[in-house]
Amino acid sequence: MMLSRPVSSQLDEIDRTLLTLLQDDASTSHADLAQRVGLSATGVHKRLKHLRQGGYIKKVTAVLDRSKLGLDLLCILKVTFRGNLQPDNLAELQRCIQALPEILECYTVTGSSDAIIKVAVRDHVALRDFLHRLSTQQQAIERAETCIVLQELKEGGELPLGNA
């Protein structure tokens, strides 16, 4: 016999719709959300509480306009290390992330580079300064190709939940 759902249950379609709506605009009121998914505001509230407590929603954040804030130059760095991703290099990289706030994102990856770093700076002077601080703090960099972003065709990265 099928008892009630486990605490950390699978998400149903209403949950996924709610998450999609909140990815688009997290300031939507419960009443609005309720109308769209065909539930009461309280029903929405309980589901959101579950989604937050279950860690599905990690946080709610304000997305700012980089240009308006003077950070016009976006770059993607492809970095390779001497000795690849050996523990020392990784530890140093993590220290860099803490020390250099211009680093927006940082991933270690397979392929021709060891790490990929996204950086936002004011202009090419700030970029030069950043690269100098990076190479000072990360001793084991063998090569760092700086790719300047020409166009942001899509960003923000809302997850596709239609088939999740």
Place this chain on the structure above:
Amino acid sequence: MMLSRPVSSQLDEIDRTLLTLLQDDASTSHADLAQRVGLSATGVHKRLKHLRQGGYIKKVTAVLDRSKLGLDLLCILKVTFRGNLQPDNLAELQRCIQALPEILECYTVTGSSDAIIKVAVRDHVALRDFLHRLSTQQQAIERAETCIVLQELKEGGELPLGNA
């Protein structure tokens, strides 16, 4: 003689602090924010209104947990086109972004690749399927190096406003 500031004025330190706090948690109440910046809730409200209307805050979004939603495989694609970034290729790329929701971010860049694409999929089967649809829809791809993300050392990309 120096007259009053234009409507779309520069941001002061309180504005920047508010933006930083909202990047960290956009669900913070006006009362809480007020306490932190030494203002009344009304003062905060007026500043936030200005920041929203001025376009400094583009939107408020819920950040979801990829793993919990079954999108465990994050990849970064370095793509080069036959004929580089010629208009036809760009148009086709924009169509791809619309058609392939797995694409979280897409940038055209300088350097050894023409575009860099961030993709989230469920597993390697979904990745294979995605790559197939990509190459079908984007005819002019000369080469696409798929870098699988091993670790997300930093993501989300909150902007550093200390020196803005």
Place this chain on the structure above:
DNA sequence: GATGAAATGTTTACTAA
């Protein structure tokens, strides 16, 4: 999950600096 009441949070008009 729904209803309605209580607690919070937000917005506005008004006032003062």
Place this chain on the structure above:
DNA sequence: TTAGTAAACATTTCATC
């Protein structure tokens, strides 16, 4: 132009069904 006070309004949350 900017911010504070207080009141009106809306939303979120909780107890109860």
